[in-house]
Amino acid sequence: MFNLKFFVRCTILCVIFSVLSMGEGHASAFTPEKLMTSIVKKKFRTAKFTETRYISILDAPLKVSGVLHFREPDYLEKHVLLPEEERMIIEGSVLTMQKRDEEKAEVSLDDVPVLKSFIFSIRSVLTGNLAALKKEFTINLIGSERAWTLNLDPKNEETLAVIKRIIVQGRHNTLYSIKTFEEGGDSSVIKINE
Amino acid sequence: MLSLAVAAFLIFSSLTVKADLSFFLPKTEDPALDLLINRLQNNPQSGLVLMALEGDTDEALVKTSKAFRAALEKDDAFQFVLNDNRAVLGEVQEFLFDNRYLLAPLSKEDFSVEGLKGTLQKAVKSLSGSEGILIKKYLPHDPSLQFFKIIKGFKGHRPPPTKNGVWFSKEDHRALLMLQMNSFSGDIEKQKAALSKVEAIFEELRPSSSMKLLMTGAGVFSAQTGARIKMESMVLSIAATGAVILILLLLLRSFNLFLLVGIPLFAGVLAGIAATQYYFGYIHGITLAFGVTIIGIAIDYPLHLIYHRKKDEPAGQAIKRIWPVLLLGVLTTSLGYSAIIFSHFPGLSQLGIFAIAGLLTSALFTRFILPHFVQDIPPEPKRLQQVLDLKFLHHPLRWVFMVGAGISLLALLIYPKIWEDDIAHLSPVAQESIDLDRSLRGTLGAADVRHMVVVTGTSAQDALEKSELLMVKLDAVVTQGGMAGYEMAAKNMPSIKRQKARQAIIPPKKEIVSHMRKALKTAPFKGKIFNVFLKDIERARLQTPVTIENIPDSILKTKVENFLFQEGLDTDGNPQWIALVLLKDVANPALLAPLNEIESLYYFDFKVSSNTLIQEYQDEAFFWLYLGFGIVCITLFVFLRKQGGIKMVALILLPILMAVICTVATLVFILGVKLSLFHLVALLLVFGIGLDYSLFFTIHSKDSAEDRAETSRAVAVCATTTFTVFAILSLSTVPILRGIGLTVSVGVFMMFLSVLSASAPQGEKK
Numbered sequence: 024m025f026n027l028k029f030f031v032r033c034t035i036l037c038v039i040f041s042v043l044s045m046g047e048g049h050a051s052a053f054t055p056e057k058l059m060t061s062i063v064k065k066k067f068r069t070a071k072f073t074e075t076r077y078i079s080i081l082d083a084p085l086k087v088s089g090v091l092h093f094r095e096p097d098y099l100e101k102h103v104l105l106p107e108e109e110r111m112i113i114e115g116s117v118l119t120m121q122k123r124d125e126e127k128a129e130v131s132l133d134d135v136p137v138l139k140s141f142i143f144s145i146r147s148v149l150t151g152n153l154a155a156l157k158k159e160f161t162i163n164l165i166g167s168e169r170a171w172t173l174n175l176d177p178k179n180e181e182t183l184a185v186i187k188r189i190i191v192q193g194r195h196n197t198l199y200s201i202k203t204f205e206e207g208g209d210s211s212v213i214k215i216n217e
Numbered sequence: 218m219l220s221l222a223v224a225a226f227l228i229f230s231s232l233t234v235k236a237d238l239s240f241f242l243p244k245t246e247d248p249a250l251d252l253l254i255n256r257l258q259n260n261p262q263s264g265l266v267l268m269a270l271e272g273d274t275d276e277a278l279v280k281t282s283k284a285f286r287a288a289l290e291k292d293d294a295f296q297f298v299l300n301d302n303r304a305v306l307g308e309v310q311e312f313l314f315d316n317r318y319l320l321a322p323l324s325k326e327d328f329s330v331e332g333l334k335g336t337l338q339k340a341v342k343s344l345s346g347s348e349g350i351l352i353k354k355y356l357p358h359d360p361s362l363q364f365f366k367i368i369k370g371f372k373g374h375r376p377p378p379t380k381n382g383v384w385f386s387k388e389d390h391r392a393l394l395m396l397q398m399n400s401f402s403g404d405i406e407k408q409k410a411a412l413s414k415v416e417a418i419f420e421e422l423r424p425s426s427s428m429k430l431l432m433t434g435a436g437v438f439s440a441q442t443g444a445r446i447k448m449e450s451m452v453l454s455i456a457a458t459g460a461v462i463l464i465l466l467l468l469l470r471s472f473n474l475f476l477l478v479g480i481p482l483f484a485g486v487l488a489g490i491a492a493t494q495y496y497f498g499y500i501h502g503i504t505l506a507f508g509v510t511i512i513g514i515a516i517d518y519p520l521h522l523i524y525h526r527k528k529d530e531p532a533g534q535a536i537k538r539i540w541p542v543l544l545l546g547v548l549t550t551s552l553g554y555s556a557i558i559f560s561h562f563p564g565l566s567q568l569g570i571f572a573i574a575g576l577l578t579s580a581l582f583t584r585f586i587l588p589h590f591v592q593d594i595p596p597e598p599k600r601l602q603q604v605l606d607l608k609f610l611h612h613p614l615r616w617v618f619m620v621g622a623g624i625s626l627l628a629l630l631i632y633p634k635i636w637e638d639d640i641a642h643l644s645p646v647a648q649e650s651i652d653l654d655r656s657l658r659g660t661l662g663a664a665d666v667r668h669m670v671v672v673t674g675t676s677a678q679d680a681l682e683k684s685e686l687l688m689v690k691l692d693a694v695v696t697q698g699g700m701a702g703y704e705m706a707a708k709n710m711p712s713i714k715r716q717k718a719r720q721a722i723i724p725p726k727k728e729i730v731s732h733m734r735k736a737l738k739t740a741p742f743k744g745k746i747f748n749v750f751l752k753d754i755e756r757a758r759l760q761t762p763v764t765i766e767n768i769p770d771s772i773l774k775t776k777v778e779n780f781l782f783q784e785g786l787d788t789d790g791n792p793q794w795i796a797l798v799l800l801k802d803v804a805n806p807a808l809l810a811p812l813n814e815i816e817s818l819y820y821f822d823f824k825v826s827s828n829t830l831i832q833e834y835q836d837e838a839f840f841w842l843y844l845g846f847g848i849v850c851i852t853l854f855v856f857l858r859k860q861g862g863i864k865m866v867a868l869i870l871l872p873i874l875m876a877v878i879c880t881v882a883t884l885v886f887i888l889g890v891k892l893s894l895f896h897l898v899a900l901l902l903v904f905g906i907g908l909d910y911s912l913f914f915t916i917h918s919k920d921s922a923e924d925r926a927e928t929s930r931a932v933a934v935c936a937t938t939t940f941t942v943f944a945i946l947s948l949s950t951v952p953i954l955r956g957i958g959l960t961v962s963v964g965v966f967m968m969f970l971s972v973l974s975a976s977a978p979q980g981e982k983k
Contacts, residue, residue, distance in 0.1 A: 076344070076345070076349065078344060078349075078353055079743075080353065080356060080357060080742060080743055080746045081341075081344070081741050081742060081743065082741045082742065082743055083741055085341075085344055085345045085349075086345075087345050103346075106342070106345050107342055107345065107346060109346055122346065131302075131378070131379055207354075209353070
C-alpha cells in the first residue's frame, strides 16, 4: 500500500544530486568510474528546480517548482514552493513529508525494502560507490563529457513495476535534467538550475 | 469404610476441576460488568500473542524472525503472524475500495456542482503534491479520495521500529512478532496446545542455543499461570500432606492412631468436594488444594478425642464428654466461614462452602462414627507427655502478649499503609511476565486495555448503532483534550442503518452526471475519465449494505470481531452483544464519567474500577467478619451462660484477639506484607483455629492439672500440624496462596502461645 512511486521519485532526486556533484574530471576515456570519482569531489549545496509532470488524465502537464538541498553525509531535501508548499526530507533511513497546515508524516525506509535498496544505492552514487549502484541498475553512459546521458534501468522487479527507466543528462560537471518514465505511460522531467 | 470408598469413587468420577484464573476474579452485582471483567481477563485479544526473539546477534534474530513467521504461517492453528509494517491491509484492500462510499462519511454537499468543483480542485492539487504519483491511478474512480480517508483511519500513530524490514527493538536487541491464534473463546487447553506448537516450531528453526523465545498476552498468561498454579497446588499439597503424615506418625507412634486421625479428615474432604461440586457445578483446582489444607484442621477433632480420653475410658464415652466443646468449636468456626460464602470472589465462596461442609462432616464423623470404628483406642505414647509439657511457658508469656498486643494495636491504628490497594499485586501472573508484556506492547503500539467504554446491545447492529451515537460524545472529549482518541468496531464497520443513511445522501445517477459535467468545465481533467466514478457511485447507492460477515478473513476482520462480539445473555435472557471502545491516553477521566449515566453503557477504568471493587470487597468482608464475630460471641454466650457467662466469653476471646493483633502486626511490620481480602480470610481461619484451642483450654481449665496437660498436648499437636501445612503453603509463588500461608502459619504460632499462656494461670487460681 505504500507510496512506492513517490519513493522512487525521491530516489531520483538523489540521482540528480549525485550527478550534480560531479567533479571536473579531464581524463581521456569517459567512464562511470570517472563520473563517480568526480561526484565525490564536488560538494553540492543548493539548486533550483522545475518539474513538469505529464499525466494522462489531465488536459495539460502540471508544473512544480522549488529548491533542492543536500548536506553531508545523507541529508536530502526537496522543498516545493509552487503550486503548494511542501517539504520532503530523506535523512538516514527516515523519510519525512510535510505539507502546509498538515501534520508531519514520517516513514522508515526499512519498511519498504525495495526503496531502501534503491535509495541507498543512489546514495552510494553520492559517496562514489559504483558497485552498490550497479547492484540496483543496469548502467549505460553515453555521449562525452561535454554532453553526456546516463541511462539507469532498474534491475529489481518490484522497482520495475513502478519505474521503467531514468535518464540523467549533463554537461561536464553540471547536471541539467532527469527524466523518469513510469509504468503506464506517464512521465516527468526535472530541470535543474544550479 | 467400604461406603466411604464408594462415596469417594462416586464423587471423584463426577468431578469437574477448573484451573483457570476465575478463582482470582471478583464477581460484581452487575452481570454486564462481570461479563466484561471475564472477557477482559480471558478473551479480548486473548488469541493475540506478542513474541520476542533475543539472545543472539541482530542479524541472526532478524533472519530467524523471518523464518519463524514463514513457518507459523503454514500452520492452520494461527490466523495471522506479523513481523513488519508492510501490507497490514492485505486482502481487505479490495473490500474497502469496493465499499468505500458506505464505510466512510460523505455529505450531501459533496455531490452538488460546487462540491464536485471543490473535489476536482483538490484532486489537481494532490496530483502536484508528493502523493500525486500514488493517487492518480485511483482518481478516476474516486475523485474525493474516499478510499484514502478509510485507510488513514487504520494507520497507527507511529509504526513500530524495524531493522532490515522486521520489527526490532534496538535497545533490547529483540526481534518482535505478533501472532493471532485461532483457538479463541477462552479455551485454555486449546490455547495451550497452540502455544506449545509455537514453541515446537521455534525449537526447530532455532539457530543457536542462546536464542530465546519470549511470549506474552492474555492467553499466554492464563496458560503459564494455570500451569504454575496447578503444579504448585499439587507439589505443595503433597508436601503438606507428607509433612502432616510424618509429624503424626512421629508423635503418635502408632499406625492405628494415625488412621483414626486420618479417616474423619478424609470424610470431610469428600463432603467438601461433593458440596462444592453440587453447589457450583465445578470445583476450582485451588479450592481443592487449599480447601484440603484448610479442613486439615479437622484432624484436631480425633486428636482431641485421643488426648482427652481418660485411661480405660471407652471411646464412645470420651467423645460424649468432649463433644459440647468440640461442637461449639466447629459451629463457631463454620459460622466464621459462612461470611466468605457471600464473597464476590467465586474462589472464596467455594472455599467457604468447602470448609463448612468438610468441617461439619469431620466433626460429626468423629462424634458418631469414629467410636464404632475403633472400640479401643490405643493409649497415648508416654514420651510425648514429657516432650509436650509446656508449663514453663505459661506465666511470663501472658504479659509479653498483653504488652505486645497493646503496642501492635496502637501501631496498626497509626500506620497508614497496611492495605493492599493495587489489584495487580494480587494477580497470580508473575511480575516479570507483566513487565515483559508492558515492554512489548509499548514497542509494538498494541492497545492496552485500561480505559474503555462497554456498549451493550440486543444485536450486533444495535451495539453498532449505539457506538455510533457514542462517537459524537467521544469526539467532543477528544476535542477538549480529555484523551488522544479511541478505537471501536463502528469506526471500521458502520451499522447498516448508518450505511443506508449514507446511501440516501447519494443523488440518482442523472443528477450527478449533470453536476459533474458542470463541475468539469472549470477543471483541467480530460472529459470522460470520471465515467467510472459515476458508475461506481450509482452502484454504491443501490448496493446491499455490508456487515462483518462480508469482510474477508484478515487482520481487519479479527480486529472488528475483537471489538464486537456476542457474549452471554442479558437480564431478559436474550443474547447480549458487546461493543468495546478502547480509549487512548486518557488525560482527564472526569470528562468521561458522565458516560456512565447513559443506559447500556459503562465507562470503565479497569485499574481504578478493579481497585475500587477490591476496596468494596474489603469493606464488605469486614462487614461479614464483624457479623461473624458477633454471631460467634452470641453463640458462645448462649452455650456458656451457665459456665461463667460474659466473663467466660471474654476469657475465651481475649487471648484470640491478642494473637490476631500480634499476627497482623508481625505480617505488616516484620514480614512487610500489605493486607488484602485474602489475608482477612486467612485471619478468619486463624480465628476459628484459635477459638478451638481457647475453648478447650478455658473450659477444661476447671479440670485437674493432668487434664490441662492433656489439653495442652492435644493443642500442641494440632498447632504443629497446622503450622507445618501453612508454612509449606507460604512457599508458593502465587501471591494469594503465599499470603494465606504466611498469615495462618504466623497466626497459629501466635494463637497457640497466646492461648496457652493466658489459660494456665487461670486454672491454677481455682
